[in-house]
Amino acid sequence: MSAGYGRLIWRDGVFMPWEEATVHISSVGHASVSAAFEGVHAYWSSTREMLHGFRLREHMQRLLDSLRMSWMESAFDADALVGATVELLASWQAPGKDLHIRPWGFAAGTHRQQMVPRGTPAEIAIETWEFESKLGQGRTCTLAVSSWPRFHPGASPASMKVFSNYHNGRLGNIDALARGADWPVFLNASGHITESSGACIALVKRGRLITPPLSDGVLDSITRRTLVQLAREELGLDVETRPVERTELYLADEVFLMGTSAEVLPAVEVDGFPVGDGRTAGEITRAIESRYHDTVRAVTGDHDEWLTPVHLDRAAGAPSPPSLTASSHARSTA
Template structure:
């Protein structure tokens, strides 16, 4: 459906979005192969269904059907040479007078897409600030659910960080340990090891995080350690980077005024990991073709 022709009744949006779940998926153009690939597309679709299940909503589609629909949508763009962002989201079907839609409510799923510009390999960096807002309690709203309502915490952190002159926040949990940023996970490098908050700290089970850590071990021979991380470990880190579908691999050069490395450029490990990620999503290497869903050219009309 063309963007300008899409319509959803106004009374469907607000209440339905209380329990709505979503995903963000990048599809990268491969100049090497002349093909667009959805990156870990099925993994994202399965996580969307898992989030809806935890929200007590019942979609009628399985992950394979959502992958097929996404491939059809991407093919319809005929955007040769372009990268496309995909956002599938599921919400309570119909209109609801009450915010608390009941258990077993059917879920509608919409999939939208638009062009995006990858920042991989462009030398970008960011600064961080530990947020004055704590991370929401995963005992009250599980961090494993990728739902819109969980992201209001991130929005508050963004506003706070930028008011203090930083680009992105870092949230601490109730124990005072590091969790993640807003919309991205975090890792530090110390003594040649990658250290990251474990899932029990209140972290989304990020697909990008899984990808990068597997690449770090396989391609770079690095040790990845997932455990509780204290705030001061950030200040003494050799390197820090954010990671996520939107963030890709984003090096940090400062946190709470503590300079990382030379304070200007990404560290050696982060650069190497970013290069591995680039070659994987762009299909420069065939080592992980199982993560790539090719999008066939749309038939001529």
């Protein structure tokens, strides 16, 4: 049985069974070069007995921004995509589970030429599946500075979250694993630290949190924004956003990755240099991870503006499934 059997996908305003959401093989290839995507998490709150999408609208707006920079046009605005996602999440009959959400847009129709023309309509699909959060489980990773440099933002803007940009990350992953590390760290043309594969990076030195600037070729990560704000406002940390040299990672007191999938992932080694005690996360990283956990799970309620609630049909004991024929959320007329 297919891993997605019985699930639903939202596709251009229509809910359909997972196994029926197909495209012809002629519709992939060149058309995939311009495809944009997002990764979003929805966390279950045992305090409120409710699922919440984390900073869902910001993710949807970034998807639309990436499509716009790819010269593709969406028929839906961010609010419509948020509404469709909430309906899709509510179709899961699994209270207590965390869900990963992948919205993505690609060139509609069949394209056999190298370039997808400017103004091509974007088909948008939203898929979701269960994932297991690793927050608070004491996991760590090792890092290696990649032999592959970070792609130049002047050639392909790092602000575009498009599939084609992630081939650079794939090469770095293979390189890191071959050298016995878990994840790569990419340098830009100036030799400055940028990010890892699918995750931003931060270090702690003498109680100060330091992270590279977006201008060095770093994706404007929503998780990065979140953790920087929590570090400043909730933990009272000084935060520096500035160029970071490779050797600063070797001498850092703490290092961690941050992203939707990475969440908060402490590093205990960089290029063979131990970070901290070389075995466990540092005190500040643990405090940031704990604060992030409490935020996404609505433990404290300090940032409800970041949480999109998903209401379940408690009377029936399960969510009410959306219509398989059409979404209740209209297309944008903007």
